[in-house]
Each structure stands twice: as C-alpha cells, then as structure tokens.
Amino acid sequence: MRQAFIDTATALIDEDPRTALVLADISAAAFEQAAFKHPDRVLNVGIREQLMIGVAGGLALTGLRPIAHSYATFLVDRAYEQIKLDLGHQGVGAILVSVGASYDGSSAGYTHMSPMDVQLIDTLPGWTIHVPGHPGEVAPLLTAAAAHDDPVYLRLSTQTNDIAYADAALLRPVRHGTKALVVAVGPMLAPVLEATRGLDVTVAYTHTPRPFDTTGLRELAASGNVALVEPYLAGTSVHVISQALADRPHRLLSLGVTHQDLHAYGTPADHARRHGLDPAGLRASLTTWLP
C-alpha cells in the first residue's frame, strides 16, 4: 500500500499544480525525484510533525491541497492538536496518509504503533476515514481525495486482503447468511472470511468507516445481530452502529485491537493473535456470541 501511495502521490504532484506533499523525513527518500522536479510542492520539514501539520494548514489556507504523511503514531497521535486546530478549526482540510497501522510496526515496539489513530481522528468533525484493505484500493481513494478540499485520513497497512474492492465506500456484501451481519473493515476482511467459513452469516466489507454506511447497515442487519471487526482500537465505531440501530432491538459484538500496551515485539501475526484478531480468535469470539 505504501508503494501505491508513493506512485499515486508522485503522479498527482506531476499532474495537479494544486497538490502539495509535506513530509517529516519518513518516506522522503521515496519522493526524492518528485522533490527534485517540484521543490516548491514536495516539502520535507525534517523530523518535525507539529510543523508538518502547521505547514499543511498554511498551504491549505493559500488554496493548495496538502498531503501530509508519516507513521500513524507521529502523524496523528503526536500532532493531534495541530490536526484539530491548524486544519479543522481554520476551516481547511488536508489529506493525512499514514503507514504503520495498529501493530504493523510490532517488531519496533509500542512507540511505533498506533491502534488509536482512527478513534482520535473520529473525535474531530467532518473527517472522511479510509482504511483500504488492498494496495489496489489506494490510488482511487487518494486521487478522489485530491480533487476536493475536505479533511481525509487515509490509513495504510502492511496487512492486506486477497482482492481489491472498488465499490467498498459503502458496505459491500461478500458472503450471504441469515444469523448475523459481520462487518469487516479494511484488512480485517481476510481473517474474517477465514473465521466465518461454514457459519451462516453475512459478511460485508468496507474501506471507509467514516462516514459509515448506516443505510447499508440497516438493510443488511435484518437479523438484529451485528458483529463489527475493525483493525484499530476495539469499539471505535460502536457509537455509530448504536445510533444507526437505536430504534431496533439488536445485539452488537465489537472486535478490534484491545485496550492494552502489550510491551511485546514479534510479528503483526503475533499481535493479531494476542488481540484475538487472528482467524481462530475471531471464530471463537463469533461462535460464542452467535445465537
């Protein structure tokens, strides 16, 4: 996904004089050519994430469309107040593109992880949040985001599904069943499909948790049983689902990265298992919960 971002952003900088890229050293080498060709619109501010967002806000105030990029923990967690004030409160937007989703950086430890980025962005009004599950979904999402001025968070991961879905801004049913709706966000689709093999459930996929497709949710949730599987902090979308189904009796299971600092290294697969997000863990949670 990171390569898809680099290729697409490089093309956008070439083709659209409104686009500007702001970096804080991360991925700077990959944009060296672009920076050489467009030194005024490919800006590396050094290891300065507060300034990266401040600069993005300033660029947007002059009418450009900034893309800011780093690890999620530096881009969002560290610069949260800049995102809140230098973008949102100024009435301008930007495209924030992160790598290092949740525990992608597991071997580097907790300092390089951000399972809470989506929840942090979700505290702010007006943001569209894309969590692609496949590299093939990145280019269309980024290109579409570059064409307007609203705030967009694009969260890239090294975890990927087998197939790219072009039409997954809304809930896209991938498997049909009767007992429950299982919503898989972004790269959780692959483990969810494996976990639900042989179960009588509908599996629906989306790469866009904000705005959440509540209309599709109401249509697909006829059973009243909804399981939500998100690749970031568990519970992040519970308030949206609860509100969308407020007028109906329903049961809601919310799975995601658990609320703890494991103080552990290892692979992303190790972390998925410890958070119950591997196929076996998901299947155990789902079968216990299913009516």
Added chain:
Amino acid sequence: MTVLEVEPLITRLTGDEKHAPSAFSTLDVLWVLYDRVLRVDPRRLDDPDRDRFLLSKGHGPAAYYAVLAAKGFLPHEWLDDLAGAESPLGHHPDRLRVPGVEISSGSLGHGLGLGVGTALGLRAQGRLEPRVYVLLGDAELDEGSNHEAIAYAGATGLDSVTAVVIDNRSASHGWPGGIASRFAVHGWTAVTVDGRDHDAVEAGLRQAAEGAPHVVVAVVETKGS
C-alpha cells in the same frame, strides 16, 4: 488617524474606562503594522496577493479587534459585545467569524507553523509579493512547536516570513541570552526595538532582507509592572 483614536475602541471592548495604554502590549506594533506596513484592504479580503498577518498570540485580542475596527475591517458595533453568545468577537479570534482575521488562534504555538506553510503555499503559486507576518509573545516561545518552525524557516531561508515577538518578559523562565539570538542562530535576521516607538518598530520591520526570514523583537513594559 493615530493610535490614540484606537483607545476609545478598546474601551468599548473592555468596558474599562481607565486602562493604561501599556495594558495592551501589542497595541503599538499592531498599529504600525496596519497603519504603515501591511498591504491589506478591507474591501479586498480575498486578494491572493495581500500580505498576511497572523496573530499567533491570540490571548487578549482587544487591541487587535480595535485596530481592525479602526481600519474598517469590522463594524464598530461589534466591539460592544465581546465574547457574547452571538458575538463574532471572542477572547480568542476566529477567522471564520471575523473579516480580516487570517487564523483562528488562542492555543499558543500554532501561528508560526501556519505562517511558514502560508509562505510556502504563496511561493509555490508564484506569488512572490506578499509577506507573511506572525505576531508572537515571549512566553509563547516556550511552546516547542515554535522552535520547529524557527529552525526550518531559517535552514531553508524562507525570506517572505517576518516574525514579531512582543517581549514583556512574561516567560516563566525567561530567555537567557535574549530572544533575538534564538532566531539568529538559525539564520534569521534579527533586530530588537522599543515596542512603543512607532518609527523604530517600522524601521525594524523594514529591515527584512533577501535570503533569510526576519524577526523583530519588540520590547515593551514588563508584564504587571
């Protein structure tokens, strides 16, 4: 019109009949900027080639609102309802509510980063005429975000930026070695002036040179003195 005529406007804002002019540390610098330096026009608020003035130190904006009113950016009636429920004027300015206000500020340490981005955005669009002025306070410099912007603007020679630091010695731990040196060491041109002397402030602002960002440290009375 002189700065003396701004004072009744401040009184309308504060309701305080007997304030000393020194109560408003930014007043004289703001007056010099709007009266002599900034190329801004209330009739052309969206002119892309206007100078940008960013009030980073958003606390205590009475002098700012009063100068904006005096220069025709906002109706004088607005001054009578500071921070009221329906008032566009609050204790920190909101750019979406007040004509001529370039940034919403209040939380310290945001203006210089936004100013650097604004300068870069103008340059990327070939707009080489406008300057970007950012007004900060000496205590505001405690915020580390300023130092990210100071270092980067200096290293890249971003010469369309002028910072103005109002120094009323309100930083809890002071700035041993002086404020100007913090900028100069990063390659800024720096000048320290009497922040109540209009000609000195103007001269300091006009010392900006090609190839480096510029800072004017405007020294005023010590806070609370």
